[in-house]
Amino acid sequence: MNLRSSFFRLLLWWPFILVLSSPFSGAFALPLSPRIANYTIDVRLNTDTKRLDGRQTLTWRNTSPDVVTELHFHLYLNAFRDKKSTFMRESGGQLRGDELDDSKPENFGWTRLTALSNRQTGENLLAGVQFIRPDDANATDYTVLRVPLKQGLKPGETVVLDMAFQAKLPRIFARTGFSRDFFLVGQWFPKIGVYEPAGMRGRATGGWNCHQFHAHSEFYADYGTYAVSLTVPQKMVVGATGQRTAETPNRDGTKTLRYRADDVIDFAWTAAPQTQVVNDVWQGKTGNRVQIQLLMQPEHANQATRHANALKAALTYFDKQVGTYPYPIITVVDPPVHASGAAGMEYPMFITAGTSWGLPNGARFPELVTVHEFGHQYFMQLLASNEFEEAWLDEGFNQYYEGRIMDEAGPPLGYSARNSQIDLWGFRMGDLETSRSGYAHLDNPGIGPSYGNVWQLPNGYYGELTYSKTATWLRTLEGLVGRRVMDEIMQTYFLRWRFRHPNAQSFINVVNEVVPQRLGQTWPGAAYGPNLNWFFDQVLFGDRVCDYKLARIWNYADGTAAVRVDRLGDMQLPIELLVRTSTGREQTFYWDGKAKTHMFSIPGKSRIVWAHADPKQKLYMDIDLNNNSRAVSPSSAPAGKYAGKFLFWLQNTMQWLAWLV
Amino acid sequence: MLLLLYGITLLLSLPVTLSLFGAINTETERSLAPLNLLNGFDYTVFSDFMNRHDGAIWPLLRAGWYSVLVYLITAIWTTGGVLNSFATGYRAVSFWQAGTYYFGRNARLFGVTLLFAIPLLVVAILIGSLLVIAVEDTLTERGIALIGFAVLAIFGLLLTLLLCVANYARVMLFRTDDAVAFRAFGIAGRFVLTNLRATFGPYLLIIAVGSALFGLYFLLEALLPTRNWFLILLLTLVQQAFIFGQIILKVWALRVAFEQVKR
Incomplete structure (x- = not known):
């Protein structure tokens, strides 16, 4: 074969190669995921009644070795049907500060299955369905539906179900619904649960994992393909998970938009007439290209660049530090302030941010929310952990990366770890330090572990334990093993578990594999054992508190010196001590951190000027970093600065009030 | 007289300020961390400190409010003295006597002002x-x-x-x-x-000057990083000059009114 004929052959094959190599090329796409639950949905939105009328075909494959005799479905919108659902009982009708006005019946929502049949057998399955409550005994919760199959589904077999449903959207206070003419439609279609065979995520026997909708829980679903047709009034600007493949105007004043999304775990969409669309593109260094679509409120349009820059910073950071974003598009919805309950939420290829008119650049909330919600593309979508049972695997990991990106992403954000969240009138707050503060400054930081079903975590501590504590202990792990090893852990975890359902043990196994390989027995943590189970027992499964204190410095008359470090908390972690002497020499010492107190005898004959336990703040979980250091002759200048400020503002207050007299 | 008014402000503010200075020094327990607060602001240091030592700080902040209330009463008293000084010139004894003499009616006027x-x-x-x-x-x-x-x-x-x-x-x-x-x-x-133009006009002008001074202060504060004791003291001097300026403006407003009524 000569070169010339090879070249022409390549030209002939080129379109086919392109089709096969692109992960989003419709039916020809090579699956990235197992594609267990595949949906074709046709839905019409009635903007007057706030109702959805839909038909869907679900193709579900039994990938387990079990014969599956029943299917379980989430009917999430039934959480809003009255005040008696588990969601409403747990939340009290409010979420993240937004409250449901329960005085108006039109503010509630529901979903109803009107037809259900097995396409292969023609059987009507609707008569046999029943609502079940796998998590509590709340007989008035209708968020999980059990569908018995007349014939069991053998391993490897596929069932095709034709379904029709109606739904009434609630007024937005908890992610989904309507607010005036703005619609954010999430958790809206009957969605099959996850069938977990024995051994998966530590299960002893196979069974459905399909929890009721809880106040703080988010979701858990299998990967699949979505072909969705949305019929909405023509004036509506629409955004959705995936890529738009067609748009057809209808004679009745509506239009039908078709979307396609492959290898995702959910599908959400928005429709609103007052929306300004801003398009941009992110181009990765490895050639990856992602289309950015911003659906901005017109009066927030001048903040579109802020959102786009944040998104590009996050894409660049994740691409380099964790792994490639495999989808061709990411859509960011900027909800209006009156629909703030829909802000800050994540769906595959589709996130909601949140800002307000006139927000100064120093208040970096749009950037922060955009970075955070984009991060969920990795820790919710690509690593589809169970957010009912292990929310920390998504929210906590994402919070940790939000901190890293905001604090150190560089251009186009360029903030520092001291001002990445707020930099206004001299007040500065970094992102990761805010997470730490959320955990370390709890009344009782030992209130509970990060691990556990979210509805069973200590009441009122979901955010602190799931987001803040996890981000803080991940930063502590990074401090102990080093950034390079930490990045390798995260990359290995990502590559190994993407498009699957990892659990705690999945991550721990990766840590226990990478750390001994890279650090061997030479790092301080090796004194605790051959793996890092001791670490996870304390920070993830346990409720121990870390607090080391540099208690005292002795400079003896004979020229020798000593330092005492106390362990005030019950958490035990290896710790470094840095000592500076009057000659300017600095020495580092190590302690396994196990005993209640430890005396360091400083060799040589020189006076200690100061000593600092954990000087690099590796033990970021330490609830008081101020008591980690001690100087023999401390400067009183900081006290002078704040006393001066206090004096000034006190006198100012006096003078302002003096205008009254 | 201006120095007296300034002295009262300083005198009422200093005790609680010095207590705060002492409390911060004691509560930081010789830590190196507060040094991070010198050149700018460090949220971790600040929030860790307030989380553990707020019990020592909040009572002092409350004491600051009590000082403000005491100053308010003192300011009612000094108003009579200031007005008397406009009429007869400043003398310590007459300032004291006038302040005491007009205290009751000025206090009632304060009540009326609040009432509106x-x-x-x-x-x-x-x-x-x-x-x-x-x-x-x-x-x-x-x-x-x-x-x-x-x-x-x-x-x-x-x-x-x-x-x-x-x-x-x-x-x-x-x-x-x-x-x-x-x-x-x-x-x-x-x-x-x-006489809106002759009365409210100058009053608004004085308020505007005060606001402009505030802007100037924030500019100076941004230019003066408080890295060490010298710079801290320099900023404190700027702050005190600004407070003195505010006192001048307050007395100036009263003087303008005094002259307008006289005319």
């Missing part, structure tokens, strides 16, 4: 809230914010006018040796409204 100022505040909040509720479904965020700003501006202007009237009422009480604060407030109100 508090309802004005309540009405402003009420009108602002009702307006926002009425238009929130139709107006944009910017529109709602503008309504808020407009209500705030109108409230600010009316409050300034109220304070201007109270300023003239103080002079009326002094010049007519009247003891009825309400009557003096009424007379002053009519006087200010009939």
